[in-house]
Amino acid sequence: xxxxxxxxxxxxxxxxxxxxxxxxxxxxxxxxxxxxxxxxxxxxxxxxxxxxxxxxxxxxxxxxxxxxxxxxxxxxxxxxxxxxxxxxxxxxxxxxxxxxxxxxxxxxxxxxxxxxxxxxxxxxxxxxxxxxxxxxxxxxxxxxxxxxxxxxxxxxxxxxxxxxxxxxxxxxxxxxxxxxxxx
Amino acid sequence: xxxxxxxxxxxxxxxxxxxxxxxxxxxxxxxxxxxxxxxxxxxxxxxxxxxxxxxxxxxxxxxxxxxxxxxxxxxxxxxxxxxxxxxxxxxxxxxxxxxxxxxxxxxxxxxxxxxxxxxxxxxxxxxxxxxxxxxxxxxxxxxxxxxxxxxxxxxxxxxxxxxxxxxxxxxxxxxxxxxxxxxxxxxxxxxxxxxxxxxxxxxxxxxxxxxxxxxxxxxxxxxxxxxxxxxxxxxxxxxxxxxxxxxxxxxxxxxxxxxxxxxxxxxxxxxxxxxxxxxxxxxxxxxxxxxxxxxxxxxx
Numbered sequence: 001x002x003x004x005x006x007x008x009x010x011x012x013x014x015x016x017x018x019x020x021x022x023x024x025x026x027x028x029x030x031x032x033x034x035x036x037x038x039x040x041x042x043x044x045x046x047x048x049x050x051x052x053x054x055x056x057x058x059x060x061x062x063x064x065x066x067x068x069x070x071x072x073x074x075x076x077x078x079x080x081x082x083x084x085x086x087x088x089x090x091x092x093x094x095x096x097x098x099x100x101x102x103x104x105x106x107x108x109x110x111x112x113x114x115x116x117x118x119x120x121x122x123x124x125x126x127x128x129x130x131x132x133x134x135x136x137x138x139x140x141x142x143x144x145x146x147x148x149x150x151x152x153x154x155x156x157x158x159x160x161x162x163x164x165x166x167x168x169x170x171x172x173x174x175x176x177x178x179x180x181x182x183x
Numbered sequence: 184x185x186x187x188x189x190x191x192x193x194x195x196x197x198x199x200x201x202x203x204x205x206x207x208x209x210x211x212x213x214x215x216x217x218x219x220x221x222x223x224x225x226x227x228x229x230x231x232x233x234x235x236x237x238x239x240x241x242x243x244x245x246x247x248x249x250x251x252x253x254x255x256x257x258x259x260x261x262x263x264x265x266x267x268x269x270x271x272x273x274x275x276x277x278x279x280x281x282x283x284x285x286x287x288x289x290x291x292x293x294x295x296x297x298x299x300x301x302x303x304x305x306x307x308x309x310x311x312x313x314x315x316x317x318x319x320x321x322x323x324x325x326x327x328x329x330x331x332x333x334x335x336x337x338x339x340x341x342x343x344x345x346x347x348x349x350x351x352x353x354x355x356x357x358x359x360x361x362x363x364x365x366x367x368x369x370x371x372x373x374x375x376x377x378x379x380x381x382x383x384x385x386x387x388x389x390x391x392x393x394x395x396x397x398x399x400x401x402x403x404x405x406x407x408x409x410x411x412x413x414x415x416x417x418x419x420x421x422x423x424x425x426x427x428x429x430x431x432x433x434x435x436x437x438x439x440x441x442x443x444x445x446x447x448x449x450x451x452x453x454x455x456x457x458x459x460x461x462x463x464x465x466x467x468x469x470x471x472x473x474x475x476x477x478x479x480x481x482x483x
Contacts, residue, residue, distance in 0.1 A: 030221035032229035036270040080436050118338075147218060162203040 004070050006171050011067075014060050015172045016096070021049050021056075026147050033140075047106070048115050054099030061092060070171045084156070087149055094146040100124075101139045108132040241277040253349055259325045261317070263346075265400035266307035275302065284296040311390045315355035320373050322351040329398035333388075342391035344404065347384035347416050374421050381419040388413045 002144050006012070025046065032042035107112045107123035109132040114120050125131065159167035216225070223230045229237075239251040267273050279297035283290045297303055317323040326346040334340045356364075365371075376382060390409045396402035 026218060027221050030218060034221065034223045034228075034232065036229060036231060036234060036274075039231065121377050151214055155207055155215075158207045158210070161202055162207070 004068060005167065006174060007069060008063070008067050009174070010063055011060060012172055012174060013130070014056050014063075018056055018060075021053050021180060022095070022146070025049050026143065029143055032126060047102070047113060047177065050102050051115060051121065053115075053118060054103075055065045057092065057095045057099075061096075076166075081098065085152060087156075090149055091146075091153065094142055094149065098139065098142055098146060101135055101142065105132060105139055108135060121163045133161065184375040191475055221432050229271065234270060234274055237277055238272055241281055259320075259323075260328060261323045261325060262307065262310065262314070263324075264307070264310075266304045266401040267301050268303050268399045268401040272301040272304070275300065290440040303399075315353065316361060318356045318372075319351065319359075319376065320369055321376055322349045324348050325384070326402045330391065330400075342389045342395070342397045344391070345413075346387050346389070348381045348387050349448065350385065370421070377419065377421055381417045385410070385412050385420075386414040386416055445453045 107125040108128045110127040112120045157169045279293045388411045395404045
């Protein structure tokens with residue numbers, strides 16, 4: 001067999017790490033713009049994981065290009081194959097662009113990009129209130145899109161795991177789990 | 184080879200597939216619902232957006248296109264400490280103090296309930312009874328709400344509160360004078376004053392001692408705290424809000440990269456937003472329809 005049944009260990013590990021970070025970030029981000037007294041605390045909490053996700057995506061993307069990925073089997077309807085590919089491309093694009101735009105939002109607003117209490121990143125754009133307002137709207141819109149894609153991704157995985165039982169969902173697990181699920 | 188259980192249209196009972204689909208739907212719906220609550224698409228909790236709405240609604244009259252809080256006039260605190268310690272308290276105060284349409288005065292029951300829930304506001308009431316009311320913005324002392332953490336170049340930090348102290352001598356107004364003044368009196372007086380030259384305030388930084396309240400703006404610090412005059416605020420022109428730059432674009436200043444620009448003020452402290460302040464957290468949002476004003480620029 002030329003193509004593996006599972007993603008490699010690094011990809012699987014980063015998949016689950018990023019899944020946890022993304023879900024957390026979507027809720028922190030939502031809370032950050034609505035909460036009253038927790039607002040500053042959530043804002044400080046939002047930045048470091050965002051930058052981490054951006055960095056992990058780069059590692060993952062390089063890894064994805066350099067190693068073979070499991071392929072989807074031939075008996076899957078063509079529209080589902082197309083949807084799977086499109087949603088993964090969209091996930092990669094969003095996971096990379098959201099941290100970058102977030103960084104640009106803080107930069108154009110002249111806010112510090114604090115990774116910790118003492119470590120900050122440089123600005124990636126000039127201070128510009130109008131650009132700040134537009135980038136902030138874009139960040140929100142893309143975050144809503146990301147939430148929708150993440151939920152669809154999870155639903156599709158569960159569909160493959162529980163209903164089709166075709167082993168696709170175990171691509172992101174490992175050989176051990178897949179041995180159990182495919183019995 | 185991957186073993187597969189039979190699925191579509193074979194021996195798998197339809198009921199089982201339906202129950203798995205329901206399970207997936209329940210999971211997806213619960214995640215979506217909890218997120219929708221976080222974003223406040225559902226539910227009625229007091230969010231930053233509703234806080235801003237409340238500021239506008241309780242303003243007496245809404246001015247579309249103007250800032251939603253302090254929509255007309257100046258956004259500044261002439262009181263030495265804030266009436267309440269949290270955003271929640273601020274929100275409740277605004278509604279409790281609303282005039283009852285029947286009497287034209289706030290409902291005493293609502294006010295009593297508010298003071299029971301937020302007793303710290305009594306301190307402000309006591310202050311307001313005896314405080315003198317200045318005759319001009321130019322002789323008014325203005326105070327920040329937050330405490331800030333100033334970090335020096337060697338990494339040590341101090342908590343501070345800032346105020347701007349007028350160079351003009353305080354002239355208090357009488358109740359009769361205030362009753363006779365027109366609604367635009369302060370702005371007109373200031374406009375006239377500027378024709379005679381810039382108006383200046385000293386920027387005063389008060390240093391906290393270890394047990395001073397740094398997360399409760401309703402608690403004043405003792406009067407004997409060390410104060411440092413850190414610079415001068417100078418206003419030389421007044422722009423009407425209707426044509427000014429303080430509309431439309433969003434920019435709030437509850438956080439600073441460098442607080443007081445060292446190149447222009449020779450002030451070497453690096454200001455970081457103090458994280459736990461509950462008031463300006465909400466307020467930052469309600470001022471959101473505004474660019475940095477001249478006053479902001481002097482400070483940022």
